[in-house]
Amino acid sequence: MPILDFLYKPKNELEKGGRAVAPVQEDQGEPEKTCPNCRKSIPLSRIWANANTCSCGYHFRMSARQRIGFITDKGTFTEMFRDVKSGDPLSFDGYRQKLETVRSASNEEEAVICGSCEIGGIKTMLFVMEPNFMMGSMGSAVGERITRTFEYATANGLPVVGYTVSGGARMQEGLISLMQMAKTSGAVKLHSDAGLFYLTVLTDPTTGGVTASFAMEGDIILAEPGATVGFAGARVIEQTTRKTLPKGFQKAEFLLEHGFVDAISPRRYQRSLVSLLLKMHCGGDAL
Amino acid sequence: MNGIDAYDIVKKARSSGRYTGIDFIKGIFNHFFELHGDRRFADDSAIIGGLAYLEDKPVTVIAIEKGHNARERMQRLFGAPNPEGYRKALRLMKQAEKFHRPVICFVDTSGAYCGIGAEERGQGLAIAENLCEMMTLDTPVISILIGEGGSGGALALSVADRVYMLENAVYSVISPEGCASILWKDSSKAADAAECLKLTARDALSLGVIEEIISEENMEQPEFFTELRDKLISELDSLSRDPEMLKKRYQRFRAFGRTEQDI
Numbered sequence: 001m002p003i004l005d006f007l008y009k010p011k012n013e014l015e016k017g018g019r020a021v022a023p024v025q026e027d028q029g030e031p032e033k034t035c036p037n038c039r040k041s042i043p044l045s046r047i048w049a050n051a052n053t054c055s056c057g058y059h060f061r062m063s064a065r066q067r068i069g070f071i072t073d074k075g076t077f078t079e080m081f082r083d084v085k086s087g088d089p090l091s092f093d094g095y096r097q098k099l100e101t102v103r104s105a106s107n108e109e110e111a112v113i114c115g116s117c118e119i120g121g122i123k124t125m126l127f128v129m130e131p132n133f134m135m136g137s138m139g140s141a142v143g144e145r146i147t148r149t150f151e152y153a154t155a156n157g158l159p160v161v162g163y164t165v166s167g168g169a170r171m172q173e174g175l176i177s178l179m180q181m182a183k184t185s186g187a188v189k190l191h192s193d194a195g196l197f198y199l200t201v202l203t204d205p206t207t208g209g210v211t212a213s214f215a216m217e218g219d220i221i222l223a224e225p226g227a228t229v230g231f232a233g234a235r236v237i238e239q240t241t242r243k244t245l246p247k248g249f250q251k252a253e254f255l256l257e258h259g260f261v262d263a264i265s266p267r268r269y270q271r272s273l274v275s276l277l278l279k280m281h282c283g284g285d286a287l
Numbered sequence: 288m289n290g291i292d293a294y295d296i297v298k299k300a301r302s303s304g305r306y307t308g309i310d311f312i313k314g315i316f317n318h319f320f321e322l323h324g325d326r327r328f329a330d331d332s333a334i335i336g337g338l339a340y341l342e343d344k345p346v347t348v349i350a351i352e353k354g355h356n357a358r359e360r361m362q363r364l365f366g367a368p369n370p371e372g373y374r375k376a377l378r379l380m381k382q383a384e385k386f387h388r389p390v391i392c393f394v395d396t397s398g399a400y401c402g403i404g405a406e407e408r409g410q411g412l413a414i415a416e417n418l419c420e421m422m423t424l425d426t427p428v429i430s431i432l433i434g435e436g437g438s439g440g441a442l443a444l445s446v447a448d449r450v451y452m453l454e455n456a457v458y459s460v461i462s463p464e465g466c467a468s469i470l471w472k473d474s475s476k477a478a479d480a481a482e483c484l485k486l487t488a489r490d491a492l493s494l495g496v497i498e499e500i501i502s503e504e505n506m507e508q509p510e511f512f513t514e515l516r517d518k519l520i521s522e523l524d525s526l527s528r529d530p531e532m533l534k535k536r537y538q539r540f541r542a543f544g545r546t547e548q549d550i
C-alpha cells in the first residue's frame with residue numbers, strides 16, 4: 001500500500017475503482033400532475049383511470065381520441081371524413097407552416113374528429129373537437145366535417161352527439177371560417193327539422209364562433225363541471241367594460257344558473273347519462 | 288404597401304360621416320313604422336326593425352344603427368347589438384314569414400356587444416338561433432353590409448339569399464386590431480392584419496361571400512337610393528318566384544370551404 005493512501009479519500013465509486021454492480025436506481029415513482037383546484041399531486045395513471053379527473057372533482061382537458069375511447073362502446077367507432085383538410089384559402093401569412101407544425105405536434109389532421117359509433121348500444125354520429133389542434137378553432141375543414149356529419153345523420157335517420165371545445169372561428173381562414181358558422185347551423189337545422197336528436201356536451205373552453213353556432217343548437221345541452229363557455233372572451237370583456245367580472249363568470253355553473261344549459265355532467269356519470277338520453281330519443285329498451 | 292389600402296377602407300367603413308341604417312331606411316322606403324322589443328327582455332337600441340313600403344309592397348326592414356354623433360352613438364351602443372337585439376330581429380323575421388313579407392337587413396356593426404349582461408343573456412345562443420332560423424326562413428331575405436361587418440354579430444343578420452356590400456364596407460371574422468394582437472401580440476400592426484384578412488368588398492366578392500358590390504360613387508346623389516331601391520325590387524321579385532329559393536340559400540352557404548379533397 002502506497003504510503004500516502006491514508007491521506008487520500010476517494011470522492012466517488014469510480015475513484016475507488018468502481019463497483020462491481022451498478023447502483024440501484026432510486027424509484028422516483030410515476031410522473032405526477034398537480035391539480036389546479038386542490039393543489040394535490042396525482043399520479044398520471046390515476047388521472048387517466050378516472051377519465052382525466054381529480055378526486056376533488058376537477059376536470060382536466062381531454063384529447064379527442066381519449067374522449068372517443070371514453071364515451072363510445074368498445075370497438076364501435078369508425079372515423080369518417082378524415083380526408084377533409086383545411087387548405088389556405090386566403091394565402092394567410094404563415095398559416096401553412098402553422099398547420100404543418102400543429103399537425104405533427106398533435107398527430108391529428110384537423111381540430112375535429114367525426115364518425116359513427118354506438119353509445120350504450122345506440123347507433124349515433126359523433127363529433128369530438130380537439131383542444132390540441134389550434135385550440136379547436138373552426139376553419140373550413142372543421143365546418144365541412146361537422147356539416148357532413150349532420151348531413152349523413154339526416155340522410156340515415158341518426159342522432160348526433162357532439163363534444164365542443166374551441167377558441168372560436170379560425171382567423172387565418174377569414175371570411176371562409178365565418179361562413180362555417182352559417183353552414184354548420186344550416187346542417188343542424190335540417191337535421192332538427194327531420195325530427196332527429198342532437199346532444200351537445202360543452203367542454204372547457206367553448207367560445208366565440210362555435211358557441212354562436214352549433215354548440216348552442218343542441219336539443220339538449222350538457223356542460224362539464226367548471227368548463228368556460230361564452231361568446232366574448234372574459235379578458236376582452238374586462239378590458240372593454242372596465243368592470244370586474246363576477247365570480248364564476250362564464251363557467252358551466254353560471255350558464256346553468258342563467259338557463260343556457262340543461263345540466264352539468266361530470267365525467268363520472270357522463271357515459272351513462274349520454275346513453276340514457278340517446279335511449280329516450282331513439283328507442284331501445286327502457287331502463 | 289398594399290396593406291395600407293385595406294386598412295384605409297376599414298377606416299372609411301368606420302367613419303362617422305357614413306350613411307347609417309336610418310339613412311338607408313329613409314332613402315329607400317316609405318311609411319317606415321318602427322316595431323320595438325324582443326318580447327322577452329328588452330328593446331335593443333342598436334337594432335332598428337319595422338314595417339315599410341318598398342314602392343307598393345310591404346316589407347320587413349331590420350337595420351343595425353350606429354348613430355351619427357357622440358350622443359346618438361352612446362345611445363345606440365355604437366351599433367353593437369345585445370342578445371335582445373338579435374331576438375327582436377328574429378321575432379320580426381318570423382312575423383315577416385307569417386305574413387309573406389320579404390326581409391331586408393342593413394348591417395353595420397363592429398361586432399355583437401361585448402359585456403357581462405350580453406353573456407348573461409346568451410349572446411352566443413342568440414346569434415346561433417338566428418343562423419339556424421334564417422337558413423330556413425320561408426321568405427326572401429336580402430342583406431346589405433353598409434359599413435362594418437363584424438364577425439358573428441354581422442353574420443346573425445346576413446344569412447340571406449343575396450348579400451351585397453357597399454364599396455367601402457368591410458366584412459371580417461375578427462377586427463384587424465384583434466387579429467394583430469392575437470397573432471403578433473401587437474395591435475398596432477392592424478394595417479398588416481387588415482391586408483391578411485381579405486376583408487374588403489372586392490375580396491368578399493372574389494371569395495363568393497357576396498353577390499355584388501354597390502358603388503359609392505353617386506352616394507351623395509339622390510340616384511344612389513333610387514338605384515338601390517330598383518335593385519331590391521327586381522331581386523325580391525325574382526326570389527319570390529323561385530320555388531328553389533330555400534334550397535339555393537342552403538347551397539349558397541354550404542359551398543364555402545368544400546375542401547379540394549371531396550369524397
